[in-house]
Amino acid sequence: MQLALRVLRVDSRSRLSAVLTAAGVAVATALILFLATLPNATDARLKRSAWQEGAAEPHGVTMVTRDFFQNETVMRLDVTGAADPANPAPKYPGPGQVLLSPRLADLAERNPSHDLADRFQGEVIGTIDEQWLKFPEQLVAVVGHPPGTLDPEEARYSGYAADTSDFLLRFMAGVGIVLLAIPSMVLVASAARLTAARRERRLAALRLAGATPGQVIGVVTAETAVAAVVGTVAGLLLSWPLRYLGVMVPWGGGTWLISDFTPSPVTVALVGLLIPTMVVLAAVLGLRRVVRAPLGAAMSHARKRPKAWRLLSLVAVAGFFLFGLYTARETGGLGVLLASLAAVLLSASIVGPWLTGMLGSLFASMWRKPSVLLAGRRLRSDPQAAYRSVSGIVLAVFVGSMALTLLPSFETFAGGGRSFKDSVLFVDVPTASAAELEQRVKDQLASSGSAATVVRAEKVVLEAPDGSSASGLVMSCQDAAATTRFGVGACAGPPAIRADAGQQLPNTGLKVKSSPPVEATDPQVQEISLPDGVPVRPLGSQDPELGGSVLIDPALVPAFTEHGESTLAINPVNEADREKVRTALATALPGESFHSRELRLHEQQTMLGDLKRITAIGLGLTALLAGASAAITAASSVVDRRRTFSALIAAGTPVRMLGRALRTEAALPAMVATIGAGAAGTAVAAGIFTLFSGDTPVVLSGWLLAPVVIGMVVAVIAASSSGPMLRRIGAERISEE
Structure with a gap:
């Protein structure tokens, strides 16, 4: 600890690294602690409203x-x-x-x-x-x-059962912890690596002077722990005002109580202990070369190049992710799936350096432009450090590709509902009492001064002689034209069956069965055989969601009055009359829930809006973390290679050419890694979508290229941010290095 504090006191570069490490740890701690409270916040909502x-x-x-x-x-x-x-x-x-x-x-x-x-x-x-x-x-x-x-x-x-949005929020919180925790740790690692080469040489000198491996590890542990503990405490304090921002983010139709985001003491203790422990552990694991070969570290000998066996990790994490999907689908548990998602993200740090080294070898052997040759040699000689500069961006591209795959796919769920027009209110009632309830509604509407119309329809099943069946409604053509989305066409002519154009119904042997209520414990149905020769007419142009529907004229089933379920459809005359109609319905039929397609669409749009809002916040945070880690890593790359750059400048290499080389060595791995991350994010999102969609196909659009392009641009901009530091090196006396 004395050595660590002395280094921080006298070395401005180590002090800057410690400050940036503490800032990264603070951000990571605050975000992870806040995300960890989301499942508890959802449970608190459900617990408060359990009496409802x-x-x-x-x-x-x-x-x-x-x-x-x-x-x-x-x-x-x-x-x-x-x-x-x-x-x-x-x-x-x-x-x-x-x-x-x-x-x-x-x-x-x-x-x-x-x-x-x-x-x-x-x-x-x-x-x-x-x-x-x-x-x-x-x-x-x-x-x-x-x-x-x-x-x-x-x-x-x-x-009512637990809202689907509650499960979705739990799932999003778990995914958010994984997707934001790892970029946060990348930011911390980038800050800790700001003076990695300088620290490595210092520790190697201690080893060569007689320090034991344990003493070297103790010095690094103390030096890192100072920044990690300070950052963790700052992050715990920062999470407190962060709660007040969280309560203002609506979800499921409303905001939150401040108490919902109050973490339990156990959660605070776990986060407060795990994050600094992980930071210190990461720093200690980076000492392998100093401990094993201090002379090589002191002389900055080349590191071993990654081997091709790293590609096997892709097969392993793919199998793990498929197993996580299977577990989530069969048991509803998300633990294994989230662990597999973390493994997918971590696999990028295993495969990325190998791809970077191969890319460097390719350009160093085939290209002749000086800046590209310098970049290729850098990628080939130290692929781990070169990939580290874009690792945060790769994770951001992965998250962006997931979001741009899931959101358009979730939007395909919008729509649906019954066959009535958007503004029509409807309620299902027992057929035996439908006439009495219909009259009660009409009387209440009349007493309230509303001019809304009431239409009664019977829910039935039409069966053909070959055993095929279709759901339908028994109602007149005129009523259907006024209240439904069916394309009934002209209503003139004898009583008929109207069916979707794709259905081939015979005009003999047809039977109509009443549809019993869903909650009926002993369902009874009434069956009526239709007379032969009933005209079957096609339903005209209509909503594609109504495919396979059947409309039966009431004149064909006059005795259909006993078992089954009927629907009362109330059609308000205008927008201003709608709330008056709802009040009349609540008065006439207390205890009945009225629905409409308009309300269903509104609820769907509310959920989609929640998803977009949460996704935008998550992507914004991920992009900020990735950009910050890329800029810090680019700066640390210049600091680590001060001797190399000083020698190149002394040999006559223009600073402008070195700047182009820095941008090239950031752009080359970013180009390959972001394309791979985009493809992986899309594949993972498609797998997750199957948990919600069944057989609905995933939606792919050209916007999936946006994260890849933005990722490469951010990598180049981050590399350009090291230009001032490079020019400063060119202005310094070379003898200092």
Whole structure:
């Protein structure tokens, strides 16, 4: 420790390296600690909102439905009795009383009552504390009812499962830890290597003077530990204000509570111990040459060139990654997959130096331009150091290629939904009570002054004599034209079946079966045989998502009134009428969740927006880390070769030519490594996409070339940043070296 502190006190270059190392460690610590809290933050959200689930408990009944206001989800809980003591929840209101979340209460006060407040039909007695909300902006209403007024069986099927975005955030957090931790460590390593050659010569002199290997390792450990510990403490302190930035990043429709990003003491201890340990370990592992051959290190003898066996690591990590995908698909666990992803990133540091050495040999033997010859000799003589200058950029290109593969592929999931038009609201009800519920909705719409129309359709399955079947709706051609996305065409003529143009339906032997509710424990169906000779007409131009659909005229199945499920579709007349319609529906059919394709598309766009936002932040951080590590490595390359550059300048080599050589030795490995990283990132992203897509193909676009091109440009710019230091060497007295 005394030697380490003395070196830092008297050697300005070692002091600069220590400062940069501490800064890199601080950045790495803050980022990793913040990312490590994301899974816990997601769990905290789910734990707070666990009470927002339907249940029939001995203490009471809780029925949960999803409502919408201005395309935002409103969680409505109709309750009787008290909350389950085993599941912490806010105190439930009594009959005729209502609790609202703060933002929902504000919206109800600022908007006309027939648009929102009338849906809850009770006295608002207070607001729900944010500790019971999934996120501070969540819209939640708890409506109290007298005992016995809610059906326990319906309550069992209400509620909602964990949001897909919660699993996605966990996955993104794990990937983010891997993808940002390794570039952060590359930045730390780049800063630590700023005076690597000078340190190596100093330690070699100590070894030749009689110092034991243990003493040399102890000196490096102390010197590195000073910077690592200071940087770790600074990073732990920096992570505290970083939480306040994290809570402002929306996810899943809302922001966060500051407590969500409070790491546990165990997490803080692990990060605080592991990061400086890894930094010190990396520095100690770099002492192999000094410990084994101090004379060679002191004389700066050439290092051994990497062997071709390094290519076998690509086969090994590819197999490991495929095993990680299989494990994640079969068990849902992400640990093995994230470990394999880390192995893929680390394999670049194994294969990269070999490729760099081969590239240097090629250009040194075939090229005659001085700057390229100098660059080729450098790549061939010390490929590890030459590749180190672009290693951070390679990781950034890998991450960028993954993002530009996954995001367009995820966008293909957008769309879908039922066959109704975007603005049409619909709800599924039992066929036996569909007529009564339809009339109730019409009466409520009329009393509220809304001119919306109500259409009833039966959900059925059409079976052909050959055993083939297709899902369909029983509704008139005119109603279908008004409420669905079907291209029904002209409605004149006798009752008919309208089917997709690709379907070949016979006009004899057709049967229609009712479609039972999904949650039916003992499904019963009603079967009706259609008369022979029924006209089969094609559905015209329509949304491709509706392929295989069938539309059956009600006149063909007049007795279809018993078992099965029907759909009530409500078509608002205009945009201004929409919230009034939703209020009328919530009043007429309390406990029912209404849906629309418009809301489905809005939720999908919200999730895609979250993904793009998180990806942009991650790519920005990765690019900054990669650019910083490349610039520091380029500077350390010049510092390490001060003697070489001084000798070249003394021999008459122009400083401008040496600058071109530096840019060339950065561009050549960057060109090959970034292309490989781009291909690897695309392949890994395609594998990860299979966890979410099933058989949906991955989307490849020309934008995949952007990270490769940007990576090469950044490598050249980073190499150019060492120009001032090179000119400074040219102005110094050569005798100093």
